[in-house]
Structure formats: C-alpha cells, structure tokens
Amino acid sequence: MKKCELCDSLAKMYCESDQAILCWDCDSRVHGANFLVAKHLRTLLCHLCQSPTPWNGSGTKLGPTVSVCENCVDQNDSREEMNYEETHDDDVDDGEEEGSEDDDDGDSGDDEENQVVPLSSTAPPVSSSSTSEECSAGFATRR
Template sequence: MKKCELCNSLAKMYCESDQAILCWDCDSRVHGANFLVAKHSRTLLCHLCQSPTPWNGSGPKLGPTVSVCENCVSRNACTEENDDDEGDDEDDDDEEDDSSEDDGGDSSGDEENQVVPWTSGPPVSSSSTSEECSTRFGKENGSQSRTVHPLKRMRETEDPFSP
C-alpha cells in the first residue's frame, strides 16, 4: 500500500502539480496553506488498490471521500457475475431484463463511482428577476395572496422596503 510522503499514513490523494501522494490531513495542510496551492487539482486514489480514480477536485480542504477505480469496479462486477451464475436459473432471467434496460451508453460502473458531499453547498439563488413573487391560491369566496421572498441575504443596513 502507498504511504503519505509526509507522515507515512495510508495515502488517499495524488496531487499532480506537486507530484505528491498524501493522506487527508497532510493534503489539507499543504493545500490550505495559500490560495495558489488550493487551486491544484488532486485525484482521489482507489480505496482498494490505490490507483488513480476518475474523481478529482481542488480547494483548500477536500472532505474524506471513498472512491473505486474502474479496474476494481470491473473486477467486482466479474466476481458478482460469477457468483450469480452459481445460483439457480431464476436469477439469470432477471439479469437479462436488467441488461435490456441499458441505454447503450458506456457507463463503466459510474453508479459505484458517484461521490456525495458530506455537507451541502451554498443555497441556490432564485432565478426570479423581481425582488418578490406573488402567488394566488383559489378559494370559494375569492382568492388569497401570498408573498414569497427569494433566497437572498440582505445587508443589515439595507431597508428591505425601500425602492
């Protein structure tokens, strides 16, 4: 197994700009040092064999993430396929149904390579061009109006009702 070049812990990340293999802690220390090195693109190493994976990112601190390279995904798919062949014939019919739903694209095990962040990003800004939207709801005796404000932070000194 590959070791971090700074602390000899298990390596998790490869920085091509620095040509360094680093663990999560050393990566955050090195790439959090200043904004220029934070821009370095880093590649996550495979959780199983420590080969580079398709996952990459940049920034001062990348959160711990697990990814698997395409070779390990293929090997795992082959192993699962062989395990399924040892079962009864009813499972084989299900496999044929699953393969017929394939869109024909080269998925290469992308389902297993998806990365989900631990924290959510900044709120999505409203696509509305006006400061407020009005929505009307029908009622038997007329209509009711409700004002909805977009997800926009206002400055404390700014008067929200001034034109």
C-alpha cells in the same frame, strides 16, 4: 499499500503539481497554505488498490471521500455476475413449483412497510434576499 510521503499514513490522493501522494491531513495542511496551491488538482486514490480514480478536485480542504478505480469496479461487476449466475442456475426449475401454489399476483404482506407518498402539488416558498416592498406586493392588506 502506498504511504503518505509526509507522515507515512495511508495515502488517499495524488497531487500531480506536487508529484506527491498524501493522506487527508497532510493534503489539508499543504493545500491550505495559500490560494495558489489550493488550486492544485488532486486525484483520489482507489480505496481498494490505491490506483488513481476518475475523481478529482481542488480547494483548500477536500473532505474524506471514497472512490474506486475502473479496474476494481470491473472486477467487482464480474464477481457479482458470476455469483448471480451460480446462485440462480440451481433455482431455474424450482421457481415454478414454489410460485404456483398461491396466485396472489406477487403481492406480499410487505405493503405496510412500503408506502408511496405523492409529491406536494405546491412548491415550498423560495427564500430570497428581496426588499420588503417586493415581498408585500403579493399580499392583500387589511384596512
């Protein structure tokens, strides 16, 4: 595993401008020093293999974020596909026998837990910084 070049903690990102791999704390200290170094573009390292990921950002303090490189995503997709095929190959013949006994169109007693809530037809009021004259224009006054 790659270590932070300043404190030997686990490295989380790479700064190309500084050519340094850093942990979250050291990155915050280095790139919070002034506005020029805060503009450095940093690349997050994969939390599995510590290779660079497509994620990048800049600023004085980047919050802890988890990202995965494309190779690890591809490997995980391949594993999931293989596991899916292995677990579902045996169930092909058994599925018809088990499902044919009750004809309830696939509905189960889980409807109580899954409720659909419609969106409100009226939008919530928009808060803005406007003058009181503009705000009162839409209201009728009592006399």
